Amino acid sequence: MMLKLVEQDKLLQPYEGIIERRHRQVLDMEREFTYRTTRLADSCNSYLYYGLHRTANEWVFREWAPNATAIYFLGEFNDWRKHPDYALTKAGSGNWEIRLPADVLAHEMLYRLLVEWDGGSGERLPSHVRRVVQDEYTKVYSAQVWEPLHPYLMHNERPPRAENPLIYEAHIGMATEHRRVATFTEFRLFVLPRIVDLGYNTIQLMAIQEHPYYGSFGYQVANFFAVSSRFGTPEELRALIDAAHGMGVRVIMDIVHSHAVNNEEEGLSRFDGTEDQYFYPGARGHHPLWDSRCFDYGKHEVLNFLLSNCKYWLEEFHFDGFRFDGITSMLYWDHGIERSFTEYSMYYDGNEDENAITYLALANRVIHQVLPDAISIAEDVSGMPGVASPIEDGGMGFDYRMNMGTPDYWIKLLKEKRDEEWHVGDLFYELTNKRDEEHTISYAESHDQALVGDKTIFFRLVDKAVYTSMSVFDSNVIVDRGMALHKMIRLVTIGTAADGYLNFMGNEWGHPEWIDFPREGNGWSYEHARRLWSLVDDENLRFRFLNVFDKAMLQAVTDNRVFDWRPEPLVRDNERQVLIFTRGDVMFVFNFNPEKSFPDYKFDAPSGKFTYILDTDDKAFDGAGRINHGTEHFTRYVSPGRGQLSLYIPARTGMILRRS
Missing domain, CATH: 2.60.40.1180 (Golgi alpha-mannosidase II)
Known part of the structure; x- marks a missing residue:
């Protein structure tokens, strides 16, 4: 029987055999994981087995390191020295274990692992570590025991699912006006009320998973189960999510499973001395542009690690879903680099990593089994059919796809065309061009369009006039144009959006300039890694009018149930x-x-x-x-x-x- 994905699009019929084979591979892998359980989600519990756990009478720590010849627990409790009393023992199937008396470890105590293998050794952080902190002076990262006496308990129920997400994309660290890293608590107290007031029903939090390099925007993850300690504690993240739920706003996480940081002491690379424990062997295990490691999605242990990671964030922190970053890089062996996907054959020519396709489908299965009304969003620039189609139809099961062509179109239009040359027929086509069977999220700009070397839409429209002519007492034709087009671009983008809308923090009111995190090239400056809320709060500046418009626009779209009909x-x-x-x-x-x-x-x-x-x-x-x-x-x-x-x-x- 023909899969519905192929039935809906006759141009896929020449590739029916490939699509059916990929679908069978998903179902076969699901059966392999569920031979002892009813649901796939019930078999994905690596975080409950591996890592450090407190029982009634002792501490239990487990790790998977099949190539290791010995593993030692290092910490303040043994002066960071290799000691036989803190040696892990083999537990079968490449697993290692140690049990320690309850009084050996205490909340906030630091520790690391010393992993030895034939011909070498190295200090490592546990694969399932839940808390990682960096020493202020040595800059060394260590695992930290996290067992607070009074863990944060969620008080609020999750809000019901919004079928049409209005997403406020936010980065905790740059949410303050101060030249430093902001915290979860500051975001909860000072930014969350702004988001609620505007009318967004979903927050997408970036950079939550621990990453050693702040300038990576959170996309070079080292510790997949750890909350980034730059922003605060796990309890403070829980408090933020709980507060959002109490205000009727759902919170999704920008999750990174497309690659991992290359660092060895902080991350998973060469964890047990081998290149291919978690990652593909040889060149396929290294991303040529991102200088990072590429997961081996065909390995059961890796699948269990990543699937369990999805479950972990939903259950432990009450996230309401995920936006999966870098899907295109996962789907193709060449990562889609410098490729224009202009015909269907490019999705079925053997360049596809079918292990990754299987993983993404299984991830969506787990997510929706754990939380049936969760939402999952795919960031895929290639447009592969089936990404946002149900698994049963032959797809990967994402609820939504980011409509990535829309912001690209706006930038191209603003760069290349004079206002008099804007072609409204082309504009309508570009903003509504999508696969009929898929749900999509549209946006004029996200964080991507504002990174260093580029500009926000408003800064592109008004340029240097943003510094001199934003006073309500001034009149400036450049600013007048910028204000008008900024509102129109947003209104036509949400007006043509099929199923949802996204905005990056501050762009709703025309935040000027660009985003640039502290790095050697800028003297480790926080100047452009912050949000200048005082600009929108100043009644003498015109930014506030864009903010008022954004609120009115969202209310108009929501009150009139615009998404119930197609344009x-x-x-x-x-x-x-x-x-x-x-x-x-x-x-x-x-x-x-x-x-x-x-x-x-x-x-x-x-x-x-x-x-x-x-x-x-x-x-x-x-x-x-x-x-x-x-x-x-x-x-x-x-x-x-x-x-x-x-x-x-x-x-x-x-x-x-x-x-x-």
Whole structure:
């Protein structure tokens, strides 16, 4: 019987055999893992077995290191020296174990492992370590016993799943205005209320897994089960998530399973002296651009490690789902580097890592078994069919795919086209181009578009005028243009979004400049690794109007259930740069023309009365106030169910109307 994925897209029929084989591989691997359990999730518990655990009378520590000849526990309890009393013993299948009296270890005590193998040895951090801290002076990382006397207990139920996620992407460390790393507590107290006030229903937290290099933005993970100690303690992360839940906001995690840091003392690389314990052997185990290690997704132990990691964050911290980073790098042996995926054959030509495809499907199985209303989002630039299709249909089971073409399109348009050259037909096509069977998250810009060497959309629009002409008492044509287009770009992006929307922290109000973490090249400066909230809070600056607009935009989209309908174009007037489309009874109207307003723009529209919901030119949003919101528009009868509408559409304005 043909899989539904192939049924839905006839162009996939030549590759039906490959798709079916991949599907069988997923089901076969699932059966291998569940021969003793009913559900896959019940067999993925590596974090309950490995690592350090406190029982009633003792401490138990276990590690998997099949190539090791000896492993020793090092710490403050034995002056960091190799000692036979702290030697682990073999426990079979490459596992090692040690049991210590309850009084040997205490909360916050530091420890590491000394792993020996034929021909060498090295100090390592445990593979399942849950707490890692760095010495302020030596810069050495150590595991830390984390067994607080009063662990944080969650008080609030998880909010119900939002079928249309409005996602606020955030980085804890750069959430403060101070030139330092911010904390979970600061984020909970000072940033979370801003997010709730704006109307976002989901927070996506970046850089949660421990990473030795702050400048990696959290994408070079060393310790997959450890909360990044830069931002605070595991208890403080739990308190943040609990607080968000109490305010009706779900929290998902930006999880990195696409690769691991190359570091050996801090990470998994050459943990037991071999190159291929966790990673592919040879060149395939090394990412050529990221200088990192690539997991061997065909190994049972590695699959168990990663699948258990998904379960761990859901159960231990009450995350509500994940955004999986770097899917494209996982899916292809060449990591998709410098490839343009222009035809279907490029998804089925043997360049695909089918072990990774199996892993991603199994990860989604585990996630939704542990938490049925969890959401999982794939970051895949290649557009491989099936990524966001159900496993039963032949897909990988992600709930959503990031619509990565949208921000790329905006940057290309702003870089290469004059305002007068914006083609609204192309614009509508690019913003709505997606696979029908998949749910997608759209966004104008995420953190990616603002990294050092690039600019935020607002900074690209206004450039140096952001430093001199943002006062409410000034008038500047460059800033006027930037304010207008910033609002329009966001409104048309969410207006055409299929299933959800994402914004990166601060970009909603036009945060200037770029993101650049402390590094040698900038003198280890925090200047660009922070958010300048005082700019949006200053009533004498125009940034606050963009913030007010963002709130009104989200409320308009939510209150009118815009995502319940697909965008249907009414007008794509390329000559006059007017774009009009409907979503159910809601009409979006845009005039991208930089100079020409149209006082009596006539077009065919559904019959009825139309009233204003929102317009970017409103004085409340720093506009000119050219629209009278009290005006009601009635269609003139043309034929049954259809009429002609006439609107005043000012230049550089977007608006929403509702039919009744």
